[in-house]
Amino acid sequence: xxxxxxxxxxxxxxxxxxxxxxxxxxxxxxxxxxxxGVDRVNNMIxxxxxxxxxxxxxxxxxxxxxxxxxxxxxxxxxxxxEARKHFDAESPYxxxxxxxxxxxxxxxxxxxxxxxxLNRVDSLYDYRKTLLTVVSxxxxxxxxxxxxxxxxxxxxxxxxxxxxxxxKGEALYPNIGESLSEIASGNxxxxxxxxxxxxxxxxxxxxxxxxxxxxxxxxDIKDTDGILYLLSKKPILSExxxxxxxxxxxxxxxxxxxxxxxxxxxxxEKVVININLDLTAELLYQYYMEKISDDEIKNMEKKISExxxxxxxxxIKKAQVEFKCDYFNFKKHFKVKYSKIFEKxxxxxxxxxxxxxxxxxxxxxxxxxxxxxxxxxx
Amino acid sequence: MKEHITxxxxxxxxxxIVVGYGVINLPKNIAESAGTGGWFSILIGTAIxxxxxxIITYLGYVHKNKTIYxxxxxxxxxxxxxxxxxxxxxYFFLLATMITRITSETIKLTILLRTPVWVLNLxxxxxxxxxxxxxxxxxxxxxxxYGLIIIIAIITICFGIFSQGKLINTRPFFVLEDIQTYIKxxxxxxxxxxxxxxxxxxxxxxxxxxxxxxxxxxxxxxxIGFIYILVYEACIAVMGVDSIIHYKAAFLATIRRVDIPSLxxxxxxxxxxxxxxxxxxxxxxxxxxxxxxxLLSKLxxxxxxxxxxxxxxxxxxxxxxxxxxxxxxxxxxxxxxxxSVFTIxxxxxxxxxxxxxxxxxxxx
Numbered sequence: 001x002x003x004x005x006x007x008x009x010x011x012x013x014x015x016x017x018x019x020x021x022x023x024x025x026x027x028x029x030x031x032x033x034x035x036x037g038v039d040r041v042n043n044m045i046x047x048x049x050x051x052x053x054x055x056x057x058x059x060x061x062x063x064x065x066x067x068x069x070x071x072x073x074x075x076x077x078x079x080x081x082e083a084r085k086h087f088d089a090e091s092p093y094x095x096x097x098x099x100x101x102x103x104x105x106x107x108x109x110x111x112x113x114x115x116x117x118l119n120r121v122d123s124l125y126d127y128r129k130t131l132l133t134v135v136s137x138x139x140x141x142x143x144x145x146x147x148x149x150x151x152x153x154x155x156x157x158x159x160x161x162x163x164x165x166x167x168k169g170e171a172l173y174p175n176i177g178e179s180l181s182e183i184a185s186g187n188x189x190x191x192x193x194x195x196x197x198x199x200x201x202x203x204x205x206x207x208x209x210x211x212x213x214x215x216x217x218x219x220d221i222k223d224t225d226g227i228l229y230l231l232s233k234k235p236i237l238s239e240x241x242x243x244x245x246x247x248x249x250x251x252x253x254x255x256x257x258x259x260x261x262x263x264x265x266x267x268x269e270k271v272v273i274n275i276n277l278d279l280t281a282e283l284l285y286q287y288y289m290e291k292i293s294d295d296e297i298k299n300m301e302k303k304i305s306e307x308x309x310x311x312x313x314x315x316i317k318k319a320q321v322e323f324k325c326d327y328f329n330f331k332k333h334f335k336v337k338y339s340k341i342f343e344k345x346x347x348x349x350x351x352x353x354x355x356x357x358x359x360x361x362x363x364x365x366x367x368x369x370x371x372x373x374x375x376x377x378x
Numbered sequence: 379m380k381e382h383i384t385x386x387x388x389x390x391x392x393x394x395i396v397v398g399y400g401v402i403n404l405p406k407n408i409a410e411s412a413g414t415g416g417w418f419s420i421l422i423g424t425a426i427x428x429x430x431x432x433i434i435t436y437l438g439y440v441h442k443n444k445t446i447y448x449x450x451x452x453x454x455x456x457x458x459x460x461x462x463x464x465x466x467x468x469y470f471f472l473l474a475t476m477i478t479r480i481t482s483e484t485i486k487l488t489i490l491l492r493t494p495v496w497v498l499n500l501x502x503x504x505x506x507x508x509x510x511x512x513x514x515x516x517x518x519x520x521x522x523x524y525g526l527i528i529i530i531a532i533i534t535i536c537f538g539i540f541s542q543g544k545l546i547n548t549r550p551f552f553v554l555e556d557i558q559t560y561i562k563x564x565x566x567x568x569x570x571x572x573x574x575x576x577x578x579x580x581x582x583x584x585x586x587x588x589x590x591x592x593x594x595x596x597x598x599x600x601x602i603g604f605i606y607i608l609v610y611e612a613c614i615a616v617m618g619v620d621s622i623i624h625y626k627a628a629f630l631a632t633i634r635r636v637d638i639p640s641l642x643x644x645x646x647x648x649x650x651x652x653x654x655x656x657x658x659x660x661x662x663x664x665x666x667x668x669x670x671x672x673l674l675s676k677l678x679x680x681x682x683x684x685x686x687x688x689x690x691x692x693x694x695x696x697x698x699x700x701x702x703x704x705x706x707x708x709x710x711x712x713x714x715x716x717x718s719v720f721t722i723x724x725x726x727x728x729x730x731x732x733x734x735x736x737x738x739x740x741x742x
Contacts, residue, residue, distance in 0.1 A: 130636070
């Protein structure tokens with residue numbers, strides 16, 4: 001009898017405690033954040049962004065909900081907490097940040113330092129730590145005010161745009177977690193994607209250099225190849241090389257690093273960085289079909305190697321001279337090998353004086369199933 | 379009725395009690411004391427744990443069909459045994475209580491932000507009470523089933539994390555000049571093996587538990603060491619040692635920094651991890667609670683096992699509410715860790731020496 005009553009108690013307790021969620025709220029009763037903009041306006045922090053407007057669908061699909069469109073939000077405060085308070089005060093429902101796609105930092109805010117906001121996202125439970133961070137040329141609010149036709153919303157557009165570009169190796173997709181790891185490792189420099197409004201649409205403009213989490217410089221999209229060859233996970237870039245016989249004829253190549261080796265050494269109290277890059281090149285097409293001899297192939301390989309080497313070398317030079325900032329993270333390669341020496345030296349100083357040797361080898365592997373050397377018999 | 383379990387179940391019992399709450403903060407503690415060479419410290423910790431596993435298994439193997447209560451009484455007499463049993467009982471009791479509390483605190487801080495800690499404690503203790511009343515054979519089966527799921531899940535999660543990590547974050551693998559640091563850090567890596575003394579309350583059967591029991595138990599400790607290394611390397615591959623030291627729930631923090639798009643709706647691994655982690659904690663709780671209740675029932679023979687279980691769980695629930703802050707819980711856990719010197723080292727070695735001196739192991 002005692003056993004039965006005990007079982008009953010356990011069953012009833014389980015029913016009460018484990019069935020569903022007592023504080024469950026329907027998705028319609030949540031304010032789902034899509035994107036966040038953080039900027040500084042008149043010494044105040046400005047939170048802008050988008051929230052999903054969850055609407056009941058048409059009569060045919062009664063009961064279902066869908067993210068049809070977004071609505072804009074705006075709040076100000078002297079601190080994040082104050083701004084958030086105003087943010088909450090405008091919201092009809094509890095805010096859910098777990099679906100946030102992107103954080104857009106305005107240039108003014110980025111120049112003063114984004115680290116406090118990164119720490120905030122890291123500590124708030126519902127934010128994804130893999131959240132994309134970008135810096136915008138225009139104020140963040142202006143970015144969100146733009147009418148987007150290409151995607152569901154500005155947040156989705158920025159995320160989708162950078163996602164497909166980074167998959168192709170044409171951009172970087174740094175998330176908050178990665179930036180925080182960089183900061184914690186004592187690496188004061190890192191780079192973030194830079195966006196802006198071009199011809200009334202949002203576009204990827206290049207990269208921004210962050211030193212001690214403060215924006216110190218901008219790298220235009222045309223100068224980012226050298227960085228991408230070293231930092232992108234799988235860079236697949238295109239190189240246009242003019243023919244040696246006819247300058248009007250341009251060979252379009254798709255280049256991919258097959259092997260990427262970065263080594264640091266310490267010689268005569270000087271840091272030496274050796275970069276070895278083995279590229280594979282695929283000839284996609286020629287502007288005008290011409291015969292390509294073996295010598296021409298070798299010549300092309302040489303030209304590609306030279307072009308890539310120059311773009312990498314100039315990117316590193318820029319980091320050393322203009323920004324004095326190791327956003328390539330050569331520091332890690334050095335630290336791994338010379339941990340004891342690393343503790344004694346001032347890396348930033350050593351990096352600016354470092355000797356950098358870039359060695360690029362290119363191998364053309366195919367001509368995209370074309371035969372430019374076909375013999376005409378008729 | 380004697381409760382006999384198979385060698386495999388013994389191995390999974392070791393896994394069940396050893397791998398638990400500690401797996402979540404293991405990377406932080408090791409990164410703090412050994413840096414990227416932490417794998418070597420884990421290896422040393424594993425080797426030390428293997429030695430003590432062997433000693434405790436040997437005691438059980440020599441004294442067939444007996445638990446520590448019986449063979450200690452035979453070797454040291456009633457009074458000393460009573461002291462030993464009280465030590466073990468309090469140790470297992472506090473282990474169950476404080477692990478429940480710290481787990482509930484972690485759950486509250488990470489997923490159930492608005493659920494009171496006492497409610498989480500109550501749910502844990504209710505489930506533990508029910509499992510404990512079913513005694514050792516059922517607990518062993520739970521550990522066996524859960525253990526397999528946990529091992530597969532943890533290894534899968536680790537490889538998922540590795541796929542998003544950077545190899546350079548795990549380097550340098552070994553610095554010869556830092557060998558002293560690695561050896562010192564092994565003191566930290568021994569703590570995650572706490573719980574293996576549960577073997578003292580498992581009676582070994584002549585038929586079921588032949589010599590292979592040594593292989594099973596030692597292999598399991600080795601496997602746990604391997605899993606710890608895997609977890610550690612996966613975590614630092616993503617976060618880096620400099621970052622991971624700031625996170626008490628380092629494994630969870632790492633998982634939350636990983637997003638694997640190719641896994642589609644499972645791209646975020648934290649949901650799976652929380653389930654698996656609670657399963658590991660549950661195994662630790664039922665085994666340590668069982669250890670405490672079992673030894674108390676040996677000391678207080680007049681009261682039935684189930685009644686003792688009921689009272690112990692009620693008291694555990696009350697005691698679990700005593701610490702006010704997580705720092706206080708951590709202090710309790712640190713003391714429990716230090717007291718394992720008695721339960722894993724001093725008492726088993728004392729019993730082993732007496733067994734050897736009195737030549738009880740000659741007849742096996």
